Amino acid sequence: MFGIEAPSIWLAYLLCVLSTVLCVVYGIINWNRGRGEIKPEDKTWLEEEKEIEESL
Amino acid sequence: MLTYIIVVFYFGIIAFLGWKGYRTTTGALDYMVGGRKIHPYIMAMSYGATFISTSAIVGFGGAAGVFGMGLLWLTFLNIFFGIFLAFVVFGSRTRQMGHHLDAHTFPELLGIRYKSRFIQGFSGLVIFLFMPLYTAAVIIGAAKFLSAQFGIPYEVSLFGFSTIVAIYVIMGGLKGVMYTDAFQGSIMLLGMIFLIFFTYNRLGGVVPSHRALTDMGGLVPPPLRAGGHQGWTSMPSFGSPMWWTLVSTIIMGVGIGVLALPQLVVRFMTVRSKRELNRAVLIGGIFILMMTGVAFVVGSLTNVYFHRNIDNLEFVTVTTVTEAGEPVTSPPMLAAFAPDPAPGVEIRPSETSSIALLAANRDVDSIIPAYIRHGLPRWFGVVFMLTLLAAAMSTISSQFHAMGTSIGRDFYEKGLGRGRRRAYSSVLVTKAGIFLGIVLSVFLGYWLELTFGGTGMEIIARGTAIFFGLCASTFLAMYFGGLFTRRITRAGAIAGMMTGFFVSAFWLLFVHMAESRALRLSQYLFGRPSLLEGVRTGFIFWQEVDPLFVAFPLAVIVTIVVSLATRPLPREHLDYCFEGIG
Known part of the structure; x- marks a missing residue:
């Protein structure tokens, strides 16, 4: 496959492509899923993270 | 320009x-x-x-x-x-x-x-x-x-x-x-x-x-x-x-x-x-x-x-003279990798080419830069440099x-x-x-x-792999356990973390040949570059086995065993940690 004889190599090549396809399909299916409301704790966290960044 | x-x-x-x-x-x-x-x-x-x-x-x-x-x-x-x-x-x-x-x-x-x-x-x-x-x-x-x-x-x-x-x-x-x-x-x-x-x-x-x-x-x-x-x-x-x-x-x-x-x-x-x-x-x-x-x-x-x-491409061979007076000629390498002319160093054009490692004069990290420099258009070299x-x-x-x-x-x-x-x-x-x-x-x-x-x-x-492997051995067991189970105890987490870190460090210093030979501590203390030099168990060639392969499984086992033998964290704390997660 792909001009490569050793199965241990063409399999890796194939799995790279297939795992990317898996990521693409998963991303498309779940594109709009999982949107949670921002809770007060998220906001507190983000504000403090910003402070840490500023101090660096 | x-x-x-x-x-x-x-x-x-x-x-x-x-x-x-x-x-x-x-x-x-x-x-x-x-x-x-x-x-x-x-x-x-x-x-x-x-x-x-x-x-x-x-x-x-x-x-x-x-x-x-x-x-x-x-x-x-x-x-x-x-x-x-x-x-x-x-x-x-x-x-x-x-x-x-x-x-x-x-x-x-x-x-x-x-x-x-x-x-x-x-x-x-x-x-x-x-x-x-x-x-x-x-x-x-x-x-x-x-x-x-x-x-x-x-x-x-x-x-x-x-x-x-x-x-x-x-x-x-x-x-x-x-x-x-x-x-x-x-x-x-x-x-x-x-x-x-x-x-x-x-x-x-x-x-x-x-x-x-x-x-x-x-x-x-x-x-x-x-x-x-x-x-x-x-x-x-x-x-x-x-x-x-x-x-x-x-x-x-x-x-x-x-x-x-x-x-x-x-x-x-x-x-x-x-x-x-x-x-x-x-x-x-x-x-x-x-x-x-x-x-x-x-x-x-x-x-x-x-x-x-x-x-x-311009390939050359480099001939040097050893201490014993024997001339040694290198395999063909790209002219860019040849040493500067000096007495006792002879550089000759080569009529044969080489594989990548030898073309870059055994400098693995120069293979990609040499390919971009010599094998691709000049303008791409600049764009790739920005990349x-x-x-x-x-x-x-x-x-x-x-x-x-x-x-x-x-x-x-x-x-x-x-x-x-x-x-x-x-x-x-x-x-x-x-x-x-x-x-x-x-x-x-x-x-x-x-x-x-x-x-x-x-x-x-290797430098990257050592750091990544050390992170996995030291942190992964307690990170995974901390996210997915309430049963890993503080003692279990600490014991697993210490095991992962110290087994990795020991393996790097005294067993894994690539590092232990260079760091010389094993040679200094025990008179050999690796404590398991040349030792094989079936297909396992111990001196070549990465620290991760030993340290990570041990860290997982120690984390689980110590957790089973010690008391879990207070229920209120665990409830607080997993609130909204389940």
Whole structure:
């Protein structure tokens, strides 16, 4: 496959492509899923993270 | 001239985006604090730019020039573990728990989860002390490329690049400005797309170029063949030294280590919701394929290019005289890698070409830079240089960010219990830590090349793999346990963490030949470079087995056994940690 004889190599090549396809399909299916409301704790966290960044 | 125009243009855009970031506060955090939307492309590109660096492209690409396409297993693990599993399984829980516990660093998440200042302080110290190895790997990659591109000595390009890094950090490069990262990620993507198309096209197409590489199997140099090399489109022979290096260090070390990488864990927390993680899976998968997959395929195919192009490239042989008075002639190498003329050194034009490793005079980390310099159009060299500068800068900024918070917030504030949050002393320690991290990284970049350069060792890939493997061995068991089960106790977490760290350190110092021989401690104390030198148990060749293979399973076992024998954390604490997670 792909001009490569050793199965241990063409399999890796194939799995790279297939795992990317898996990521693409998963991303498309779940594109709009999982949107949670921002809770007060998220906001507190983000504000403090910003402070840490500023101090660096 | 073209080079300078493009470089000035690039830095102009970076400076503009950085300035825009400050002016209009378009940092990721500002966006999310304000509840605004960030385009998923911008978000995913900025992730990608953080995680892929010159280490992956130059270092592991060069390793592919030596080991061949077997490295594609690492690309598979990077996509499957590093993107899919990490984002889908670990990402959401990490974000939720991190926000709920108000944890801002990886050690802090672990420390609060297990109610242990010791865990936070110790983890912070481990990250601070060992991350410079990974940063050095990134810096070496950039310096090697600049050295090849401009034809300047390695030391000059190392210190030149380090100066750019220092200026970048001082000018506020540690502040995650999304548009800058996304711009850099986009440059990287375009550069790598061109690289793969150009390479395949030049070598006659996908299938013919792979076949040509297979046909070169007979050209594997005898020392590599003796180590188990069976050609660039085959895995090394099972159980051989090269097999163990490729599988246990390069593929597994980095492939699994990515799950417990401090910067990655913190990145999960900076997303707005699970939806952003889902979207990042799509773009991240493509991005990693185009970065590591391309680098490893092209790295392998450089062998075909160097072997075929005797007419376009200048190959020379170098004859030197040994102490015993015997003349020794090197295999053909590119003229650019020949030493300067000196008495007793004879450089002659060669009529035969070479494989990639020998063309680069056994300097693994120079294979990709040499290919870009000699095998691609000059203008692409400049564009690719920007690709690599972008890759290096964005990763380095996240590394120094992690180093600073590890030593200031985790070790000094929590571990030692000194200084309060936002206190002057704590900020000072953080800044001093970043400065020390820069100095240490640059020193390692210089020392590693001085010690291992031109020996055929893949310095960048190994340096990166050691850090990734150490992270997995030390943190992964308690990180996974902390996110998914209530049963891991504080004692179990601490025992597993200590086991993972100290077994790794012991294995590196006294068993794993690649490091133990260079560090000489084993030789000094026990009179041999590795305590298990030459020892085999079936197919296991102990001196070549990566520390991860021993330390990580032991850490998992110790974490579980000690947890079973000790009392769980208070129920109220566990309820609090898992609130909203289940």
